[in-house]
Amino acid sequence: MATLSLLGFGQNGWGALLLTATLLTLLVTAAALFIGAVLGTVVATSKLSGNLVLIALGNVYTTVFRGVPELLIIYLIYFGGSSAVTAVGQWLGYEGFLGLPSFVAGALAVGIISGAYQAEVFRGAYLAIPRGELEAASAIGMHFTLKLRRIIIPQVLRFAIPGLGNVWQLSLKDSALISVTGLAELMRTSQVAAGSTRQYFFFFIVGGVLYLALTSLSDRIFNTAERRANRSMPHSAMGNA
Template sequence: MWLVETLGFGQTGWGGLLLIGALMTLCVTLTALLLGAILGAIVAAAKLSPNRAVRTAGGFYTTIFRGVPELLIIYLVYFGGSSAVTAIGAYFGVEGFLGMPSFIAGALAVGLICGAYQAEVYRGAFLAIPKGELEAAQAIGMHRFLRFRRIIMPQVLRLAIPGIGNVWQLSLKDSALVSVTGLADLMRTSQVAAGSTRQYFLFFIVGGCLYLILTSMSDRLFGFAERRASRSMPAGIGQI
């Protein structure tokens, strides 16, 4: 009975707060994935550029954000962003420390990391496009933007779906580190519930189960998207 009351949705239950924390985790991860998609596309284009300096800049980005620990990047974004916000506030006459919003800091930090991995996914997907298709499009006089819209982008998105699915799972787990900024995500809510009730094992197990539910649902969603995308591709392309 005590288990139902503790995990329930009543006044003394933590079920509602845990679900809100899970929703916050999804929001952070989704925002980070969208930000990472934009950054990843830009960095992938940079790494495929014929300009050596641009390629070097793209490689520098992916090396930094894939090589530095995720927690350190979150700390740098949160405290560095807070210092910047405080300095801007002081310029306009606002005294005291101004903290960067935890959601923005977390989504930005995870998005920067996510962008580095998505850049490699997009770059690999582009290199997997048969060169004959690009050469044929160029031979018939198709201009660059039209080639990108009709040939490059559709195939890159189809070929990148499995990789993006892996990046999503990685970002979903990395979002747990955002709890160090005070954001009430699933990890933070589990910690608060465990500390308040002294039921550490129970709430960390429940938190882990909720993460598994999120990742399992994500696997099914990306698997469905991959199967749908593969139906419109030639046999042997994008299929394992």
């Protein structure tokens, strides 16, 4: 019971800090997923463009950021970004070191990694659209913007949901690596609590349970979104997908 009291919300409890850290983990993961969605859309479009230069650039991006260790990318973004910010500050007349905020560095690093995976998810989702739908839209004179809004985007999002769910889970777990920048997310807070109380096993187990709760809840949300998105799809189209 004395150990469990460490999870309380009183003066000596870590409950409030762990809850705040869990919310911060969700925020940084959501920010990373958004950044990755933007990058992934651009890269997927490049790889589908038919332009050899754009295809090569897209392949380089996905190969590098899916092949290089995530921790190395976080280090490069955090320390490299801090050096760049410091250089800009000195150019503007500011003396001293300017560090890149941990949240920004973490979200950007995980977002870049996420973008490499999302690019392949979006590319695969686009290729899953029945060609007949696109040909029919062109045959009736539907211009590209209308085709994009009514056919391509809804279908891509529909087919991409399972893959995006996997990317979200990956980003959620990668967020633990951001603790090396000093951001007080769930992993960092668990480490601090463990070191302060000497209850290493207990707090690391608590951290693992909280991560498991987040991934389980996320899995339910994406499964629900997938079922709802497929309600409007003809059964034949679902079977072809």
